[in-house]
Amino acid sequence: MKQVTMIGVGLIGGSVALALKKFHGDQLTVVGFDQDFSQLHLAESLGVIDRGSESLEEAIEGADFVFLCVPVQTLGELLKDVMLSSRLKEGAIVTDVGSTKGDVAKISQQFSSSAIFIGGHPMAGSHKSGVVAAQDRLFENAYYVLTPEAHVPRSKVAELKQLLVATEAHIVEMTPEEHDQVVATISHFPHLVASALVGHAQSYEEENDWVLRLAAGGFKDITRIASSNPRMWRDITLSNQDFLVQQIKDWQKRMDQVLKLVEAGEPDQIEEFYAKSKLIRDGIADRKRGAIPAFYDLYVDVPDHTGVIGQITTLLGIYRISITNIEILETREDILGVLRLTFRHEEDLEKAKELIENAQYKVYRRD
Ligand SMILES: NC(=O)c1ccc[n+]([C@@H]2O[C@H](COP(=O)([O-])OP(=O)(O)OC[C@H]3O[C@@H](n4cnc5c(N)ncnc54)[C@H](O)[C@@H]3O)[C@@H](O)[C@H]2O)c1
Numbered sequence: 001m002k003q004v005t006m007i008g009v010g011l012i013g014g015s016v017a018l019a020l021k022k023f024h025g026d027q028l029t030v031v032g033f034d035q036d037f038s039q040l041h042l043a044e045s046l047g048v049i050d051r052g053s054e055s056l057e058e059a060i061e062g063a064d065f066v067f068l069c070v071p072v073q074t075l076g077e078l079l080k081d082v083m084l085s086s087r088l089k090e091g092a093i094v095t096d097v098g099s100t101k102g103d104v105a106k107i108s109q110q111f112s113s114s115a116i117f118i119g120g121h122p123m124a125g126s127h128k129s130g131v132v133a134a135q136d137r138l139f140e141n142a143y144y145v146l147t148p149e150a151h152v153p154r155s156k157v158a159e160l161k162q163l164l165v166a167t168e169a170h171i172v173e174m175t176p177e178e179h180d181q182v183v184a185t186i187s188h189f190p191h192l193v194a195s196a197l198v199g200h201a202q203s204y205e206e207e208n209d210w211v212l213r214l215a216a217g218g219f220k221d222i223t224r225i226a227s228s229n230p231r232m233w234r235d236i237t238l239s240n241q242d243f244l245v246q247q248i249k250d251w252q253k254r255m256d257q258v259l260k261l262v263e264a265g266e267p268d269q270i271e272e273f274y275a276k277s278k279l280i281r282d283g284i285a286d287r288k289r290g291a292i293p294a295f296y297d298l299y300v301d302v303p304d305h306t307g308v309i310g311q312i313t314t315l316l317g318i319y320r321i322s323i324t325n326i327e328i329l330e331t332r333e334d335i336l337g338v339l340r341l342t343f344r345h346e347e348d349l350e351k352a353k354e355l356i357e358n359a360q361y362k363v364y365r366r367d
């Protein structure tokens, strides 16, 4: 029986734990530690981990694998504490899930340990945080990057890959620097742009208070990630600062070209600009299965009064269908409102859809 210890049982730690438990079953014990004891006990009661410990030292004792699933700026200190702990097994594999790999790689070179460190980053996630958002299929069909240093024995990399088969992700290897440069372009910089775009739109609100209210699908799609955890993105931005500064400079040049294009007002050139981007965007493969969308959303058209919401939630309660989130979308005026119900499991969504339709409400899902 192998032991895996998750340090930090939030969205990513919880999702890795669920995937491991589902795949490896009773061949594996998952122990958890989190500095936030309420998260730790929640993870335990949701069955995300087999056992929680309020002591880091106790949690890592006996572990064959230790996953560090904490914010990037916290990783260095934690890595040292874990790798230099006398309670850590000789030859244990310590890995992390942080969104940047350069900083943690540098820190891992500052000390020697009988354990092995292999950096990791599953390229899937959500703008939501915490163990309640964890899902066993979050990484299915996503890329999972490993950044082993040259001195790490290949047998150890193979051992980690074998464990991670449980995630059903595509495991790839690259250097920490290559990783950070690539994710700056397709993850970190887009988060900066999304947040800046929200601020940009909001700055026009004083002139006209319709600005954010009128925001529809397009604006919401491109800015979803601006709802992510600010602390997590502060850490990522600081940790990938150099590549991000370069991205911003390149972007300024690109926006200058876009400015010229719009000012010139040449129809063919404008269409070509959109056509080129469409071709590239259409060619990016979407993950067919797995956790996209990260949650299962059901939309119900409801008359705009609270009694109906109570009726629907009571109905689902009777059938023991658990709802992760309820939200009233203010996109419709006057009579109809749209109620968004979020579920963790597709089966729950399907059952809820059937029940609500039988109660004569118009229900639809958007994938
Ligand atoms: N959210 C995403 O989309 C995503 C995707 C891939 C990787 N990541 C990376 O995964 C890591 C975790 O992110 P998350 O989204 O799971 O965040 P989260 O907030 O959901 O979970 C982080 C957990 O770590 C705990 N924690 C913080 N410092 C700790 C410490 N010193 N010791 C023990 N526990 C500690 C927190 O209490 C929290 O429960 C980050 O490094 C992030 O960059 C995030």
Ligand SMILES: O=C(O)C(=O)C[C@]1(C(=O)O)C=C[C@@H](O)C=C1
Binding pocket: 098, 099, 122, 123, 124, 125, 126, 127, 128, 186, 187, 188, 225, 228
């Ligand atoms: O889907 C989201 O909300 C994410 O932002 C996930 C996302 C990304 O794709 O940029 C964010 C950070 C991680 O390091 C990996 C994945």
